[in-house]
């Protein structure tokens with residue numbers, strides 16, 4: 001225990017936090033594979049290494065760290081790994097921007113190298129921020145998806161699912177970004193509102209309205225509703241497509257909206273998802289008018305080689321020339337755009353690789369997982385039920401896990417590597433054996449690469465020890481913490497992959513957190529300049545204050561609005577706690593030998609309250625209700641300990657009394673337990689206090705299992721606290737200093753209370769408790785006049801009236817007579833013109849009386 005004079009008056013956040021961060025050892029947070037303790041494996045999110053660990057990440061990691069630290073204290077063998085989900089478009093786009101190139105300007109390997117270098121630097125920046133926030137990460141379980149030891153597992157998972165028939169290649173319409181020149185999954189399409197032009201034109205005698213005239217070359221049919229009288233008998237007729245002159249059939253389909261435009265629509269391959277639906281339903285032909293770069297193909301005849309935008313203008317111009325463009329109007333619509341570059345997506349039919357989505361299996365597995373908050377499960381369910389086609393996993397990019405297949409140039413056979421040879425890059429490596437079908441030895445490596453979710457959706461297999469086949473030794477993980485924004489991607493794909501590869505659900509529980517909004521209530525974005533960086537908060541108020549903000553901001557799953565006031569309040573709470581701690585340490589250092597038993601009323605009461613707080617905080621932590629846990633701790637420390645207990649016990653602590661030791665023992669226990677309750681949320685502060693108190697790390701201690709029941713102490717202590725608070729208010733109202741002597745105080749309660757003299761010391765009074773009721777004598781000591789009545793009613797007689805009233809005896813003051821004599825004249829007593837002043841006496845001493853519920857307090861005036 002450190003002498004209190006060594007404790008600085010001010011808590012220097014920066015110094016304390018930095019000191020502990022350089023003292024703590026990474027090894028203390030390592031998962032121990034040989035431990036007999038129950039394991040608790042956290043399938044933590046591998047963030048995308050942007051170089052910027054933003055406040056949304058910070059909130060997510062605060063939650064994870066609270067859980068990891070809490071579970072360690074509860075005796076679990078915790079794995080808190082840290083992954084980095086490296087591959088993907090954002091890094092490629094960043095490299096393209098930084099070097100002013102496109103991916104095709106440099107050799108593939110060179111481009112990958114540029115991406116890897118950028119990623120390594122970004123990971124280092126983010127690690128620094130994470131360490132500054134005090135997360136108890138298990139750095140021995142760090143994984144980086146772009147490194148061979150990880151992506152060989154991604155490749156192995158691909159091969160297994162391919163062999164099992166869960167992965168296939170097919171020519172099928174997919175969402176395609178022509179800027180990024182790659183297919184993307186539905187989950188990566190954002191729908192945004194925009195205003196566009198709806199063009200009405202004559203289509204071989206039928207009026208058609210379209211927003212995409214450039215797709216005219218890709219028109220394969222005209223559809224009408226079967227009940228639309230205007231088009232009766234048209235079904236099966238063939239119409240000539242304006243400008244292009246190829247003929248297309250008229251078909252009927254109930255999905256056509258007769259109320260839109262003229263009720264006839266042209267079907268193109270492909271304008272939108274509905275076109276894909278009709279194309280499949282009616283077995284229509286495929287006409288590709290737009291290529292992967294967004295350029296018009298030969299199918300577009302004279303428009304070939306134009307961008308789709310230029311083609312649109314040219315076709316509208318030509319329609320006008322031909323006199324078939326009838327009118328144009330504005331239309332509000334929602335258009336799908338690339339999540340990364342915001343380019344409107346095209347739907348292109350291409351050979352792609354797909355993962356089969358077994359919806360019912362995924363939902364069955366999802367139902368076996370416990371979802372917190374519960375309602376987040378329905379987001380998963382809605383998404384699963386809205387998926388219209390399988391998961392497209394091939395990307396026409398470079399910085400990603402290569403798809404490990406070759407094609408035989410002789411017979412077209414798909415040739416696979418042996419799993420032992422992974423990882424491979426089929427564009428560089430060659431198969432070790434000839435083509436198993438034709439014996440040929442000339443191969444083309446697959447150039448397409450995998451969707452980055454193919455890497456991250458096996459994170460749980462990786463951390464549970466998957467070696468590329470079979471069931472991982474530590475599978476399933478205990479919990480998956482993640483944001484609600486990636487339920488339809490990361491959660492969905494992980495469940496899908498775990499089910500396909502291992503046959504089970506990936507985690508026992510999933511904990512879904514909300515997003516952080518700016519102080520203005522909007523999503524943080526550069527354009528709103530409402531971004532707050534974690535470093536900014538930590539620089540001013542420290543990691544623990546940010547962590548308190550994270551814990552207290554909102555219930556888990558709800559979005560949190562960032563608020564500087566919360567951070568300031570968090571920092572003030574630490575100042576308050578530090579002051580309490582210094583005060584307590586000043587008293588504890590005078591105690592030597594074994595701790596004394598806790599005997600006195602208010603000390604036992606404190607332990608009862610502490611015990612209730614432990615129960616509340618434990619229940620909250622078990623349910624991941626960090627806001628509830630922090631609230632209970634703050635209320636206890638601030639109200640119960642500082643405001644109520646310390647104010648009452650102070651006198652005894654300074655007194656040379658044997659009962660002082662009881663208070664010191666209660667305080668020692670309280671500080672010990674409080675530090676441990678605080679350890680998961682504010683680890684630096686808890687460590688600083690605990691080290692001074694116990695000369696050990698609080699982070700190797702167990703969670704407090706502190707139960708203390710004492711009904712009498714609870715009841716009597718509550719009475720004492722309430723009484724002292726009331727009498728302090730009484731002093732204040734009387735304009736007395738709080739330490740001014742209060743005289744003789746009797747507290748009449750229904751039971752005998754032994755407060756060890758604490759009330760008296762706290763109030764500077766001769767305070768005694770009595771189990772009886774006071775023998776109060778009510779005496780009339782004077783009269784109060786109501787001049788607002790007397791003045792206007794009696795005017796000149798007022799003075800005489802008041803003299804006459806003052807001369808009345810106590811009985812008449814209480815029960816006024818109808819008249820009094822003023823200057824020999826009987827005048828009526830106006831109603832409400834005076835009331836008697838009543839005083840109380842006990843055993844002849846005049847007293848003030850306070851009533852607190854069924855407790856009566858008398859305060860004697862003679863001291």
Ligand SMILES: [Zn+2]
Nearest residue numbers: 177180338341
């Ligand atoms: Zn894009």
Ligand SMILES: [Zn+2]
Nearest residue numbers: 408411435438
């Ligand atoms: Zn072959």
